[in-house]
Amino acid sequence: MAKAEKNELMEKLFSLCKRRGFIFQSSEIYGGxxxxxxxxxxxxxxxxxxxxxxWQENITGREDVVGMDASILMHPKVWEASGHVENFHxxxxxxxxxxxxxxxxxxxxxxxxxxxxxxxxxxGGLIEVKDEFRTFFKDDLYANEPESYKKSDCPKCGxxxxxxxxxxxxxxxxxxxxxxxxxxxxxxxxxxxxSEDTASEVYxxxxxxxxxxxxxxxxxxxxxxxxxxxxxxxxxxxRNEITTGNFIFRSREFxxxxxxxxxxxxxxxxxxxxWVEQRFQWYxxxxxxxxxxxxxxxxxxxxxxxxxxxxxxxYKFPFGWSELEGIADRQTFDLDSHIKASGKKMxxxxxxxxxxxxxxxxxxxxxxxxxxxxxxxxxxxxxTEHDRIVLKLDPKLAPIKVAILPLVNKDGMPxxxxxxxxxxxxxxxxxxDQTGSIGRRYRRQDEAGTPFGVTVDSQTLEDxxxxxRDRDSxxxxxxxxxxxxxxxxxxxxx
RNA sequence: GCGGGUGUAGUUCAAUGGCAGAACACCAGCUUCCCAAGCUGGUCACGGGAGUUCGAUUCUCCUCACCCGCUCCA
Numbered sequence: 041m042a043k044a045e046k047n048e049l050m051e052k053l054f055s056l057c058k059r060r061g062f063i064f065q066s067s068e069i070y071g072g073x074x075x076x077x078x079x080x081x082x083x084x085x086x087x088x089x090x091x092x093x094x095w096q097e098n099i100t101g102r103e104d105v106v107g108m109d110a111s112i113l114m115h116p117k118v119w120e121a122s123g124h125v126e127n128f129h130x131x132x133x134x135x136x137x138x139x140x141x142x143x144x145x146x147x148x149x150x151x152x153x154x155x156x157x158x159x160x161x162x163x164g165g166l167i168e169v170k171d172e173f174r175t176f177f178k179d180d181l182y183a184n185e186p187e188s189y190k191k192s193d194c195p196k197c198g199x200x201x202x203x204x205x206x207x208x209x210x211x212x213x214x215x216x217x218x219x220x221x222x223x224x225x226x227x228x229x230x231x232x233x234x235s236e237d238t239a240s241e242v243y244x245x246x247x248x249x250x251x252x253x254x255x256x257x258x259x260x261x262x263x264x265x266x267x268x269x270x271x272x273x274x275x276x277x278x279r280n281e282i283t284t285g286n287f288i289f290r291s292r293e294f295x296x297x298x299x300x301x302x303x304x305x306x307x308x309x310x311x312x313x314x315w316v317e318q319r320f321q322w323y324x325x326x327x328x329x330x331x332x333x334x335x336x337x338x339x340x341x342x343x344x345x346x347x348x349x350x351x352x353x354x355y356k357f358p359f360g361w362s363e364l365e366g367i368a369d370r371q372t373f374d375l376d377s378h379i380k381a382s383g384k385k386m387x388x389x390x391x392x393x394x395x396x397x398x399x400x401x402x403x404x405x406x407x408x409x410x411x412x413x414x415x416x417x418x419x420x421x422x423x424t425e426h427d428r429i430v431l432k433l434d435p436k437l438a439p440i441k442v443a444i445l446p447l448v449n450k451d452g453m454p455x456x457x458x459x460x461x462x463x464x465x466x467x468x469x470x471x472x473d474q475t476g477s478i479g480r481r482y483r484r485q486d487e488a489g490t491p492f493g494v495t496v497d498s499q500t501l502e503d504x505x506x507x508x509r510d511r512d513s514x515x516x517x518x519x520x521x522x523x524x525x526x527x528x529x530x531x532x533x534x
Numbered sequence: 535g536c537g538g539g540u541g542u543a544g545u546u547c548a549a550u551g552g553c554a555g556a557a558c559a560c561c562a563g564c565u566u567c568c569c570a571a572g573c574u575g576g577u578c579a580c581g582g583g584a585g586u587u588c589g590a591u592u593c594u595c596c597u598c599a600c601c602c603g604c605u606c607c608a
Contacts (some may be wrong), residue, residue, distance in 0.1 A: 051601085059545060059559080065599075071581055072599045134536070146605090212604090226606085247608080282535060283605055296608055363607065407608035427570070447567055475561090479569035486569095498567055507568075514569075 049358040053420055054287055056429065060488050062086065062416070063288065075284035075291040082488055083412070085439035085469065087295075090326065090411050091274050093436065094297045097322055098272050098404075105270035105299065106263055110251025112276060113232065113242050118250050121381030122374070124227060124243075133208075134219040147218065148209040151189050156197040162189065163211070228278045228292075244278035249403060251275075252300045253374045257386050267388060267399055268311060270301035274408065286359055288409045295408035302388070302399035305372060308348065311402045312369040316351045319367055319404050323353060326411070327434030328418045332356040336363075346373030353406075355414045364414060365406035372398045419489060431489030432512055435532050440490040441468040442528055445481050447497040449474055456521065457496040460506070464494075464525045468532070486511060492531070494524055 057063040062083035066076035079087050099107040119125045133144050149162040160169040173196065191201045209216040228244040231237075245251065252259075252271045259271055274297045284290050303311045316335060323333055338350040350368040354361045375398050379386050387396040419431045435441065444461040446453035454474050461472040471490065473481045482493055493509035500506050505518040508527070519527050 054600090055545060068581095068599090070598090074599070277608075279607080281606065285601075287600095290607070294608060298608090359602095365608070405608060410608060445568095449566085451567095453567095477566065477569080477571065479571080482569050484570090493569095495568070509568080516568075 049417075049420070050287060053358070053416055056420070056431075056487060057083070057416070075281075076293060077288050077291060077409075082439040086415070086433070086437055086489075087408060087412055089437045089439075090415065091295075091297065091408060093326065094322070094406070095272070095274065097325070098270070098297075098299050102270075104265065104268065105272055105301070106259060106265065107272050108252065108255060108259065109273060109275065110248065110255065112245050112278075113230075114245060114251065114254070116242055117381060118254055118378075119227065119243050119246075121377045122250050122253075123377065124246055146211055148211055148214070149189070150206040150208065151203050152206045153194040153197060153199065153202045154204055155199040155202050156194060158194055158196040158203075159206070226279045226281065228280055246279050247277050247405070248273045248275045248296045248298045249300060249374070249405065252298070253378055253401075254382075256302075256375060256378075257384065260388060267390070268301060268303040268307070270299050272297070272299040274298075286357070286362075288413050289357065289359075289362065291409065297406045297408055297411075299404040300374075301402045301404070303402060304397070305400040308369045308371060308400040308402060312349055312351075312367065315402050315404050316353075316367045319365060319406070320353055323355070323364070323411075323414070326415055326437065327432075328355070328414055332418060334361065344368075346370060355410075355417075357413065357417055364410050365404065368403045368405070369400070370403050371400045374401055375399065423486075426514065428483050428486050430486040430511060433489035433491070435491040438489045438491050439469060440471045440485070440488055441532060442492040442494055442524075443471045443473060443481065443485045443490050444524075445472075445478065445493060445495045446474050447478055447495050451498065451501065453496045453500070456500060457494075460494065460496070460521055460524055464528065467525045467529065482509065492528060494528075496521070 060082055061080035064078045064080050065072045066078050067073045095107065099105050116125075133147055150159070151162065152159040158173060160167055160173065162168070189203055190205055192203045193200050194202045207216045208218060210218060227246050229241050230244065231240045232242040233240050252273055255271070259265070263269075275295065276293060277296050278293050281290060281292055284292060299315075301311060301315060320333065320335055324330055332355055334354050334356075336352045336354050338347075338352070343350055348369040348371055350366055352363045353365040353367070355364045375386055378384070379398065385396070387398050389396055415433060415437055416431070419433045421430045421432050422428075423430050442464060444457050444464065446457040457474070458472060461470055464470045471485070473484070475481070478495065485493060489511075491511045493507075493511070495507045495509065497507065499518070500521060504521050506521045506524065507516045508519050508524075509516050
């Protein structure tokens with residue numbers, strides 16, 4: 041697909057979302073605010089269904105997982121222990137020559153020994169040495185940070201602490217004319233209580249996961265869960281991203297669905313594979329087409345230092361393949377950090393061996409808003425044969441399940457349709473519409489993703505049946521008007 | 535945050551230094567027996583703020599938002 045077409049599809053989705061009341065820009069009457077979005081009447085229903093399906097699949101539908109709902113504001117020490125205060129920022133550098141902007145550790149770092157002729161370059165974590173020095177670096181071609189080479193011992197002449205950073209240069213144009221690195225902490229700060237001094241600073245959580253880790257002991261002590269077990273949570277998180285965009289794909293306020301699954305440390309790899317598969321299947325249960333989904337395992341140098349493995353679920357968005365969810369084997373890093381920082385035990389007592397162990401954790405971290413964008417993109421269909429736009433949402437996700445329509449506005453049809461509507465709406469989201477021609481009303485519902493239409497016509501007056509229209513196939517069948525709710529309920533559970 | 539682009543009705547687009555138009559959508563009525571039909575009537579817009587000017591939607595500046603790229607991630 042050409043780039044212009046991709047952009048066009050995003051624009052069409054954006055327009056449809058606004059036109060039909062799925063998603064609006066936040067604070068629109070004041071000119072809007074960057075990357076904040078409001079879910080309208082149809083959008084909030086869609087979002088609720090996505091979250092409910094996640095909760096059902098991962099919490100209530102399982103014996104080994106419980107849910108919780110932690111507060112957004114937490115003790116500042118949580119974020120010190122988790123590493124977010126120290127690490128959750130991007131030092132960025134601008135190239136004065138070619139105007140490229142990049143992360144400090146992506147710059148070309150030139151190192152040199154101050155005693156001998158040994159020198160090398162670090163390029164994006166990869167050490168590049170001249171052939172004559174190749175022998176001095178054998179298995180160590182990947183490094184964590186260029187910083188780690190400073191003041192290290194020279195591998196050639198052996199002088200202690202003789203390696204120094206000669207210069208850093210732009211990875212794009214190679215020029216060494218760079219601006220100083222600037223720090224951007226990605227956590228939102230606010231003040232706890234009325235006084236705005238430094239002591240009262242707290243953060244809005246940048247992820248929901250920490251609310252689970254700090255409650256590990258509370259949950260273990262109150263639920264009698266046995267390893268392996270999980271704790272899940274859905275909630276808002278906030279990140280002061282440098283760059284936002286692609287509609288609701290990346291915003292500064294967003295909602296996460298996170299599951300922390302605690303396992304015996306030597307079993308984490310097995311459970312990581314298990315959850316990757318589970319989560320990959322889940323998106324397909326939302327009706328997302330298999331060919332638009334893929335898994336991507338992180339390469340070794342991409343991994344955070346504490347993670348043993350991480351696999352992303354990616355979706356083929358109109359703007360390209362992008363991450364929907366990450367499933368990571370975080371080992372015991374999170375619990376260890378909080379045990380160390382808080383001085384509390386937070387272990388699990390294994391009765392078989394009579395020992396306390398700190399479990400490893402496999403984390404599934406999914407974005408609610410990204411899931412919404414995924415199901416909307418995936419469902420968007422221009423039916424050129426019938427000249428209509430259809431959201432082919434899975435009926436489970438559809439904001440409105442059925443539209444109840446009198447074929448024409450006379451002969452008592454509106455009254456019969458209204459009576460059916462009154463009955464059906466007690467059991468599912470239904471919509472009554474008697475305005476305009478029947479075709480126009482069907483098309484309105486097609487754009488809203490409503491899977492079924494029930495129409496009262498003259499035959500209804502004779503034999504008490506109504507037509508049931510299928511959104512995708514346009515097929516119509518006749519069903520008894522007094523049994524509409526039951527038949528629809530069966531169809532929705534198919 | 536930096537560079538580029540775009541802002542006119544609910545949507546998609548016109549025009550204009552001097553009363554801002556269309557199509558579709560929406561609302562009311564008529565009509566209509568199955569897929570955006572027709573007729574009549576109606577509601578609704580120059581992103582915001584300064585400046586130039588007798589007069590600015592139009593020109594200038596600032597600002598805000600969206601899109602693309604850098605970057606990052608749920």
